[in-house]
Amino acid sequence: MLHALKKFIPRSFLQFYHASLGYVACIVYGNPSHNMIVIGVTGTNGKSSTVQFIAQLLTDLGEKVGYTSTAGFSIAGNAVENRMKMTMPGRFALQAMLRDMKRAGCTYVIVETSSQGLAQYRHVGINYDMVVFTNLTPEHIESHGGFEKYKEAKGMLFSHLTARAHKTIEGKRIPKQILVHSDDAHAAYFANFPADAHVAFGWQHYAGKGVYAQEISQDADGARVEVQDIPVYWHLSARFSRLNALAAVATVHSCGFALVDVLVASEKLRDVAGRFERILVGQPFAVIVDYAYEPYALQALFASLPPHTGKVIGVHG
Helix, strand or coil: CHHHHHCCCCHHHHHHHHHHHHHHHHHHCCCHHHHCEEEEEECCCCHHHHHHHHHHHHHHCCCCEEEECCCEEEECCEEEECCCCCCCCCHHHHHHHHHHHHHCCCCEEEEECCHHHHHCCCCCCCCCCEEEECCCCCCCCHHHCCHHHHHHHHHHHHHHHCCCCCCEECCEECCCEEEEECCCCCHHHHHCCCCCEEEEEECCCCCCCEEEEEEEEEECCEEEEEECCEEEEEECCCHHHHHHHHHHHHHHHHCCCCHHHHHHHHCCCECCCCCCEEECCCCCCCEEECCCCCHHHHHHHHHCCCCCCCCCCCCCC
16 A cells, blocks of 8 residues: 555655654654764675674774674674664664664664665764775665666765764764775775775775785685785685675774784684574585575675585575
8 A cells, every 4th residue: 555655656755754754763862873983884795794794893892882784783792683674774763773872882883774775764864984885786676776776876875974064072083984895896986975085995906095905825714815915814714705804804994993903803703694604513515504695696605615616506595
């Protein structure tokens, strides 16, 4: 019924309605994002893992952290499963979580920000300080009416970044920063939005400010990686997981933490549950569970299987 009614309601009115709710929710809960450093993560794949990796690094470096993601929510270390069946909670639920994070003493908040959430203006009541772009592939586009509109919906987060005022926390002015995966074909689109700083991350080196890495060797448990010529071992089996780790390292380093300290903390990262998760019960073969279900994500999943893998059986549904 509601879906049918929407066809007769002008799009401009729906946009005004959604945005108004976002601002009202922000006021009702006391504009909590203004007192914490807020990091938004968007992209087609890798958002949830990147969010949790950022949270793990910041926590290991002594910060109190809150986050919202497809996989779950966490307030100062108290994590619960996301049972809402949506990546980005509704405006009032999201602002209520931000208020609880503020009350718990969180200094950093990471918000997995989806294109659907952006299209419904769930982000407007949040004052972001950093936004991170992971990648963009033609998936989840049905509700947006095409790939270009999907990309533009993602871009709403980046234009919103500087639409809100800079914060001053503990006497320090917090810069507005954009971080992009420079290996992605659409990186330039997101890097062209205004910000105080633009930071790139990836496997290939580009001119400009960035955090770059190369893989030296790989085994069944992870890989030895050099990040800015600093060697580390990441216990992350899939290459896409290591890219998410690199995104998290670049983000936390851009928060002002020394790169060497961030990299020491990064060696404690482990695969996120449901993302290239190995199930070991003593059988003479490996079983891997992964959330991937779209073509590009499945391609990345199979490409991450260990070298010399024999017969592969995929179970999908």
